Amino acid sequence: MARIGDLLAAGRTFSFEFSPPKSAAGSMSLGRTIAELEPLGPSFVSVTYGAGGSTREFTRDTVLWVRKETNIPPMAHLTCVGHTRAEINDIIDTYSSAGIENVLALAGDPPKSNDEVRPSDYAYATDLIDHLREIANLSIGVAAHPEGHPRSPDLATDRKFLAAKLQKADFAVTQFFFDLDHYLSMVNDLADLGVTKPVIPGIMPVTNIAQVERMAELSGAAFPQWLRERLESGRDAEDVRRIGVEAATELCAQLLEAGAPGLHFYTMNKSTATREIYAQLGLPVA
Numbered sequence: 661m662a663r664i665g666d667l668l669a670a671g672r673t674f675s676f677e678f679s680p681p682k683s684a685a686g687s688m689s690l691g692r693t694i695a696e697l698e699p700l701g702p703s704f705v706s707v708t709y710g711a712g713g714s715t716r717e718f719t720r721d722t723v724l725w726v727r728k729e730t731n732i733p734p735m736a737h738l739t740c741v742g743h744t745r746a747e748i749n750d751i752i753d754t755y756s757s758a759g760i761e762n763v764l765a766l767a768g769d770p771p772k773s774n775d776e777v778r779p780s781d782y783a784y785a786t787d788l789i790d791h792l793r794e795i796a797n798l799s800i801g802v803a804a805h806p807e808g809h810p811r812s813p814d815l816a817t818d819r820k821f822l823a824a825k826l827q828k829a830d831f832a833v834t835q836f837f838f839d840l841d842h843y844l845s846m847v848n849d850l851a852d853l854g855v856t857k858p859v860i861p862g863i864m865p866v867t868n869i870a871q872v873e874r875m876a877e878l879s880g881a882a883f884p885q886w887l888r889e890r891l892e893s894g895r896d897a898e899d900v901r902r903i904g905v906e907a908a909t910e911l912c913a914q915l916l917e918a919g920a921p922g923l924h925f926y927t928m929n930k931s932t933a934t935r936e937i938y939a940q941l942g943l944p945v946a
Contacts, residue, residue: 662733663799664704664762665830668858673703673922674943675735675860678929680707680718689929690722694730696931700938700945702732703922706764706833709737716742720754727758734760735801738792739768740782745791752796764801764833765789765825789828804832804859806842810880819846823853831857833924835879836864838887838907840914858921863912865925865933866891866904905933909940916941 667673676697681687694705707722719736726734736755738748755763765788782788785802792798802825805818812818826832837843843861850859866872869891876883887907894900912923925934938945 662704664733664735664801665799667703667733668831668860668921672916672920673860673924674700674938675704675706675922675924676702676927676934677706677708677862677924678722678927680722681929682718686929691729693927693929693931694726694732697927697934698730698732700935700943704733704735704762706735706924707737709739709766709768716751720751723755723760724758727760733762735762735764736760737764737766738788739766740785740788741768741780742778743780743782743788745781748788748791749795752792752798756796761797762799762801763792764803765792765829766803785825786828789825793828799831800829801831801833802826802829804834804846805880806834806837806846806861807881810878819849819853822846823850823855826850826855826857826859829857831921832859834859834862835881836862836876836926837881838884838911839882840911840918843915843920844918860922860924861915861920862924862926863908863937865908865937867901867928867933869900901933905936905940908933909937912937912941 664673678690681690705726707719707726709716709719723734723736726732738751765785767785782791789800789802792800804822808815808818812821822832834843847859850856864872866887869888873883890907891900891903894903915923925937927934
């Protein structure tokens with residue numbers, strides 16, 4: 661299977677992100693979504709991890725399914741929170757045996773309740789990266805927050821932490837954002853710190869205002885007033901969805917013109933918005 665670092669070195673990547681299903685119905689639905697997106701020729705897909713490592717088995721099973729049943733390289737998310745070195749060894753052994761070479765190393769969100777707390781041998785994503793480098797030959801990505809991580813004391817400190825992660829990793833994927841300047845500012849700040857590795861922008865088409873508003877608050881991303889007003893001008897839910905797709909398409913076009921190394925779509929396990937953006941951008945399909 662292809663290594664994401666190598667794909668980025670060869671040219672732009674276009675990728676999709678999914679959450680692991682927790683039921684048979686969810687698995688069938690995700691299978692349909694991936695089947696609908698596979699003709700777009702994605703460079704890779706990524707599979708998320710729940711808070712505190714709560715979806716580790718679902719994530720593993722989904723990653724292995726994608727590897728076995730499709731021709732798309734999967735990238736597995738891993739978190740520091742709730743993992744010991746021995747557990748990471750077992751997970752990576754399973755992935756390596758299946759030919760999976762791509763992981764996204766994350767600090768991770770804390771568990772939602774004390775009942776879900778598990779021991780962890782890592783304090784920071786850089787600790788996890790160091791361990792992964794010791795045990796396997798992987799292409800490793802990290803997360804980037806264009807507007808700063810919500811737990812960072814300030815933006816300058818966040819940029820320094822991100823630069824330190826990228827010095828050890830191969831690439832980064834950003835949290836979603838809605839203004840081009842946030843991405844360009846982050847890339848320029850990293851360059852000033854001597855880091856020029858690829859940072860793939862994450863795209864979230866707004867098809868539901870309340871849902872994305874909650875997600876933006878949790879991730880530290882601003883939900884800009886100009887976008888809210890534009891969406892609220894819609895006559896009904898379908899009109900709001902159409903406007904959201906148009907706004908995301910405009911941002912994608914701006915990013916590609918600015919030289920972004922690719923686009924990473926947060927699909928919410930649905931295919932329609934991503935397929936519409938592809939069509940509006942005139943991107944080639946497989």
